[in-house]
Every structure is written in structure tokens, then in C-alpha cells.
Amino acid sequence: MCKKIFIAATGQHCGKTTISLSLMHLARKKYQRVGFIKPIGPKCIQFRGMTMDMDAAMIAGVYDLQEDAHLMSPMTLTSGSTRQFLDGEIAPDYPREVILKAVEELEKKYDFLVIEGAGHGGVGSVVGMNNAHIAHLTQAPVLMVTGGGIGSVIDAVELNLALYKEAQADVRMIMVNKLVPEKKERSLIYLRKAFEPRGITVTSAFNFSPVLAHPTLQHVAHLLERPLKGDPNERSRICHTIQLGAASSQVVIDHLNEATLLIVTSSRDELIVTASSLHHMPDFKRRLTGLIISGHAPMSRITQQILEDSQIPYIRIDETSSEVYYRLREHVSKIGPDDREKIELINSTAERFIDFEAIDALL
Incomplete structure (x- = not known):
């Protein structure tokens, strides 16, 4: 049976793709077959003759998953696609059907599947299939990535939790990323006070790193x-x-x-x-x-x-x-398949800072 995890985020630039990349690396140390999918692709590129989400293309290139590229980015939001959906040129059930079919195909092939969302919980609503809906549709436990802080993190998480709760998605873990080292322990203490009584585990990921930000x-x-x-x-x-x-x-x-x-x-x-x-x-x-x-x-x-x-x-x-x-x-760096220096740094840092066994035990 394939284990699944849905990587959500409270917003853009929280480090969601970095966490997905890290979990791919860590999961491959335990599971023989590890797959990836980004159901909604708002930022697309051409990859081996296909239009697919840039993050899905990056993972396919880094982990040699090219043969599954056609399944890894099933619903792309290219220019004009949202208008086509609202004008009825795309069938209302199409996003749901194509995403579910791709996930089911990947589940048959892999022991562990990383499902990466796109931005905050509401992204994809224009085609009737936002992140919260996809997490529920795929029956994947949710790990929600957020930036550093205390009050701002609680506000952002609560806003997103409401949408996931409405969709009946199962949010099990909040992963606080880009923490300032001097404030890390104090931040985690208070965030655990806020969320663990509700059955949501709070953990941390990377400290803030200029290398990853540049x-x-x-x-x-x-x-x-x-x-x-x-x-x-x-x-x-x-x-x-x-x-x-x-x-x-x-x-x-x-x-x-x-x-x-x-x-x-x-x-x-x-x-x-x-x-x-x-x-x-x-x-x-x-x-x-x-x-x-x-x-x-x-x-x-x-x-x-x-x-x-x-x-x-x-x-x-x-x-x-x-x-x-x-x-x-004004540019915020994204990770590409050719960024060997960054990818190697992410993977080596993930081994020190991310407790994959704890994450795996919650799934």
C-alpha cells in the first residue's frame, strides 16, 4: 500500500518546494519506490515536449522520474485556461477526474508519494479544485509549511486551516520553516501551545539560509x-x-x-x-x-x-x-534541476534538521 503526504503551505515563498525536495530525498533512504505529483500547476514550462508545472519538471529531472512526467503535473493553469473553465469550455469535472486518475496511477507504482500543493489552501479554486479539496480527494494526510514567527504563523495557519477543515482534509502537522536560530526554540514552544491541544503536531525545518534564498x-x-x-x-x-x-x-x-x-x-x-x-x-x-x-x-x-x-x-x-x-x-529564487549546489545543500541539511521518521509515523 502506498503511503501519501500532501505538502500544503500558508502562502507563497514559505519553502514548500524545498520541503518537497527534502522529503523525496529522505523517503528514498527508507522506501525503494518514491514518486511525486503536483496536481495543480500554476507556473508551467516545456519539459520533454510536455507542458508541465516547473516544480514537477524539476523533481522529474533531479530524481530521474521522466517516464512518469505525464502524470506528475495533470492539471496545468496555462494562459487562458481559467477563462476557458469559467466559460464552460473545460468540463467542470475534468480537473477532479484528471487529478484523481494520475494519483491512482502513481499509487500503483510507488511505496511513498509526495503530493505538493500550489501556494495557499485556496489556489485552484477557479477550476473547482483547490489544495484543500485535493488533499481530501486524494485522502493524503496534510503537512502544512509556514514561514517563521509566532503571531504571524498562527494567523496564517488559522486562515488556511478553516479551508482544509471545510473540505474535510486531515491536517496532521505544521512545519515551521526559515526560523531565525536564536528564536527557534521559543517560537516552537508557543506554536506547540497553540496547535498541539488540537491534535496537530508542530515541528521545524530549515533555519533561515541566505544560500537557499539567493x-x-x-x-x-x-x-x-x-x-x-x-x-x-x-x-x-x-x-x-x-x-x-x-x-x-x-x-x-x-x-x-x-x-x-x-x-x-x-x-x-x-x-x-x-x-x-x-x-x-x-x-x-x-x-x-x-x-x-x-x-x-x-x-x-x-x-x-x-x-x-x-x-x-x-x-x-x-x-x-x-x-x-x-x-x-525583487526576484525570489526558485530551485531548478541544474542547481546542483543548492540541491546538494538542501539534501544534506534535510538529513540534519528534518525528522523523517516522525513524519512517516504520522501517515
Whole structure:
């Protein structure tokens, strides 16, 4: 018999996909066959000729589940699909039927199945199949992921619990994520006082980690919709700091922080040449992850040559430095299948911080 768990969240950016990735890793240490499904896919990409949710595609790639990709993202919310549903062009029972069929197929094949929700409990309501309804439909016990804090966590959990209770879904565990280490124990004490008398276990996941919160070079290239040039082996490097190269070359170089993504105007030939020339030095390479070269002005031929010969990762874009800077500052990093550095960190950290046996015992 297949064990199932539904990964819910109180909202976006709680770390739900990170937890799903962690549980896949931990479950595979105990169970021979571990599967994954994201029933509602609001953010879709093309994967092996199929339109599927980006998180489902990432899990398929990381854990070599490509043969089940057609089942892992059964209901995608692509552009216009919500209007089609409300206009009656999509049958009212279609979301329920396609999700249930996919889950039943995966249950036959796997010993443990991770079912990841999409955002807060109400996501999917527009097609009559929100997260709470799916948790009840699949008869999967719910683990609800939330951000750190006390009062804000209680408020967010209560708001979502009402919807899950109405749908008759079985919420068994609240997992508090991104906790500040100094406040972790105190937060858990009070959250357990709030929820454990109601039969809901409260546990913790990861401490807040800038590494997990920051994007990789590949994510930056995807966000800016520009190719990443230079050494392709460095695409998974994490950018801890985003810095504008507005000062003199010497000042910029001297004040680089750890793993900096440097935004430099295309007319700053001397800074581009300096950064490119120093790329082979280990200490400098550690501090500078890559360049974003912005602006309409063309680089000189010799600068372009030095840049390319150095193999320093860079992205060329016509937008101004300030426009690029503010776009990146607003970006919240998602995990992709090529983010080897992040995935390895998540899995190793999960082994230390997440008690899978305790979770498994509740299912």
C-alpha cells in the first residue's frame, strides 16, 4: 500500500518546494519506490515536449522520474485556461477526474508519494479544485509549511486551516520553516501551545539560509531572458550579493563581497577588462560569481575579446544598470534541476534538521 503526504503551505515563498525536495530525498533512504505529483500547476514550462508545472519538471529531472512526467503535473493553469473553465469550455469535472486518475496511477507504482500543493489552501479554486479539496480527494494526510514567527504563523495557519477543515482534509502537522536560530526554540514552544491541544503536531525545518534564498546564475539568466555566456560549468553558482559597479574599478574590485553578481555598464571597458583578467585567480573567482553587462553602448572589440577569452560567466542585456538591479532585487529564487549546489545543500541539511521518521509515523 502506498503511503501519501500532501505538502500544503500558508502562502507563497514559505519553502514548500524545498520541503518537497527534502522529503523525496529522505523517503528514498527508507522506501525503494518514491514518486511525486503536483496536481495543480500554476507556473508551467516545456519539459520533454510536455507542458508541465516547473516544480514537477524539476523533481522529474533531479530524481530521474521522466517516464512518469505525464502524470506528475495533470492539471496545468496555462494562459487562458481559467477563462476557458469559467466559460464552460473545460468540463467542470475534468480537473477532479484528471487529478484523481494520475494519483491512482502513481499509487500503483510507488511505496511513498509526495503530493505538493500550489501556494495557499485556496489556489485552484477557479477550476473547482483547490489544495484543500485535493488533499481530501486524494485522502493524503496534510503537512502544512509556514514561514517563521509566532503571531504571524498562527494567523496564517488559522486562515488556511478553516479551508482544509471545510473540505474535510486531515491536517496532521505544521512545519515551521526559515526560523531565525536564536528564536527557534521559543517560537516552537508557543506554536506547540497553540496547535498541539488540537491534535496537530508542530515541528521545524530549515533555519533561515541566505544560500537557499539567493538565485543561481542560471536563474538570473532565465529571469532576464538572456543567455548565460562564459564557462557553462559555473551556471549553478549562487549569487549571494548583487552589486552595481558604479565606482572606480579599483574601488569596485576591493569591495566585492562573497559570491557577488556585478552589474556593470557596457561603456565601463576598464572594469570589464579588470574583472575578466582576474577571473583565473581563485580568491577573486570566489568573490565574483559573474557579470551582467548592461546598456546599449557597444563594448570595444578588444574588451569583448578579453571578456570571452576569460570564460567569466556574463549576461549581456540592453536595459540600464538600475533597471536590471531593481528587477533582480525583487526576484525570489526558485530551485531548478541544474542547481546542483543548492540541491546538494538542501539534501544534506534535510538529513540534519528534518525528522523523517516522525513524519512517516504520522501517515
